[in-house]
Amino acid sequence: MSDPDTSHAIRRILVALDASPDSVAALEMAVDLAARMEAELAGLFVEDVALLRMADSPSAREIAYPAASQAPLNRAIMERKLRAQSEQIRNTLAAAAHRAQLRWSFQTVRGEVTSVLRTAAGQSDIVAIGRLGWSSGSRLRIGSTALELATSRIPLLLISRRAVLGNLRLAVYYDGSPASKSALLVTASLARPGAQGITVLVCTADYEKTLAEIRSLLQGRAIEVRYRRVDPDQKTSLLRAVKDEGAVLLVLADRQLLKDVESFEALLREVEVPLLLLGNGFGHEEADSSRQIVG
Template identity: 25%
Template sequence: MTTTPRPLFRRIVVGFDSAGEPQMLIETATRLARATRAAIHGVFVEDNRVMALAELPFVKVVHAPGSASAHIGAERMRAAITREAAACESLLSQSARRAQLAWSFGRTQGAFREQLERAADAGDLILVRADPHAGPAVSDALAVARSPRSKAAGLVVVPRLARPVRGPLALLAAGDKAPLQPLQLAASLAQERREPLTVLLVAPSQAAMAELEAALGQARVQRPLTVHRLIGGALDHLTHLLRDLGASLVAADLEGELFRNEAAALAVIAAAAAPVVLLRESA
């Protein structure tokens, strides 16, 4: 008798806001959901601070250079947010239906970070957009996943733009709590898209590298993979290597030593220039 493998995640929870340009978020969510047999749940967060800003008398909208400006106001801003939410829901539904995925969508009000924490439950993977070169935005996203209140299985940081792709990459570093989780996810993505699979092993010493290689040897990966090794290199060596490899997606351990260091986490996410999936041991 054959059994269906347990989905890696229950849902991919996608955080939308009024910033627009949801295409990269939806494309990444759909790709992850297809590979992991997860449902997609979109959450459009109407940030109360945006509405408060619209009420200020000096906040105006200019439609074209040289044209007259107009006060935004709460009514105009609310209508714009409603249109953006409807556009996000429409694009998400179209993508999910094409991929034959279960999906849902909801709207809420409040602080973006707090609303995502509330929306994500055990087994969910939170997906947000954050400019990798804007430290505060990425730090806020990391704080969502690291929060002791969060039940999420991990976080996906999606850039506004991505480079040409070479397939997913699993970043396994010495000190990771669950090094095979990122590998399992990267392998599933490579299988789904028939893309090459790359593994990057990072260790401070030859002995630590031997332990990583032993863990890799125990993994049951059904696809050929290319392994790169970095021993004792500085952080800038790692970031340069990530830029050179040009992965379509990077999967890593959120609770490992590398991503517990805020500066290192920001540098790696920026260097990836692609969606970065950070998994918790409980995923």
């Protein structure tokens, strides 16, 4: 196994938008990342065909907020609503991009949400998505779209959620695997030198040896690093550590936990900070070692 390489140039960040609070949070994080990496920001709004199909039904109806009044519904009305929603999202994106002086684009695509996003993800270096969309109940903690994308082969997936209070630290899960080494280097690339520290959540048998390894990997970077030992078999141990550190982002190489899909999904549901997932397509493949986060 060769040394991990993170030479992954971030040129385009795709942000999936549906105007839900979490998707707005995803936009904010994507803008921040794009500004730091001088990347293009690509907004994507999907006109969900499921909704249009429902609107086609002669007996379909809408119970509108907040008065709980019944409103007529048909395809034309639904299309109009989707267009309005799209326009609103576009304006939000444009304003945010303008403030940050970013190159940006916006696209509205009609289709099934997850498949459209999967397709679009192939043309982007990072995909940012809200943790919960409109159609998801908050009891779910993570929406079906986010969950499906998390288990796909998207190289870098940012699952965002509404603003959390914290001390700006970035947390990264490290188990000594090449994937976790890539995650560590990605995290180090994201941290603002001198302003943002990282906490490495160490999960190895030989703790001291791992620390030496990490120090070697991070050598030459002006970043304040803290270490915290976590129990690989205890999900709560990881969650507690993230919370205690006041982290605003947790970086995970998804392959690390894919061995146990249920545990991974449970972790996705319960972690309370935004997540950056390094998917299978990212640079920890032994055969693909030429990527680097250029920040």
